[in-house]
Amino acid sequence: ENDLTEKAITPMGGFSHYGEVTNEFVMLKGTTPGIRKRLVTLRKSLLPQVSRKAVEKISLKFIDTSSKFGHGRFQTSEEKAKFFGGAVTKKAKTDAKAEEKADA
Numbered sequence: 001e002n003d004l005t006e007k008a009i010t011p012m013g014g015f016s017h018y019g020e021v022t023n024e025f026v027m028l029k030g031t032t033p034g035i036r037k038r039l040v041t042l043r044k045s046l047l048p049q050v051s052r053k054a055v056e057k058i059s060l061k062f063i064d065t066s067s068k069f070g071h072g073r074f075q076t077s078e079e080k081a082k083f084f085g086g087a088v089t090k091k092a093k094t095d096a097k098a099e100e101k102a103d104a
Contacts, residue, residue, distance in 0.1 A: 003062045007076055012067040029058070 009027075010020045017036060032040055049055060066072030074080040 005075065007063075007065055009063065009065070011065045012072065012074060012077065012080070013069055016069070027060075 008021070009025060014020045026042070028040070032038060065075050067074070074083065
């Protein structure tokens with residue numbers, strides 16, 4: 001039921017116009033108005049929150065880290081390499097060997 005995979009918060013290929021998240025982060029429920037990289041100030045509420053929505057216990061089960069460009073269907077790069085049979089790593093090795101031959 002829950003996703004037990006150890007993975008970073010950054011989707012494959014990074015966030016559009018931002019890149020990878022390497023520092024600590026806060027996940028917000030819903031949306032924030034304004035531009036993409038808007039500075040968000042968090043402060044303690046002045047009034048006690050008593051509505052059902054405010055006191056609801058959140059149980060996070062899955063974080064989607066598939067690519068947001070095109071048809072993202074892989075959650076991790078290991079999953080992608082497993083699906084393609086390591087073709088991605090094989091191509092990188094053959095390209096490196098071709099470059100070594102060209103340099104020699």
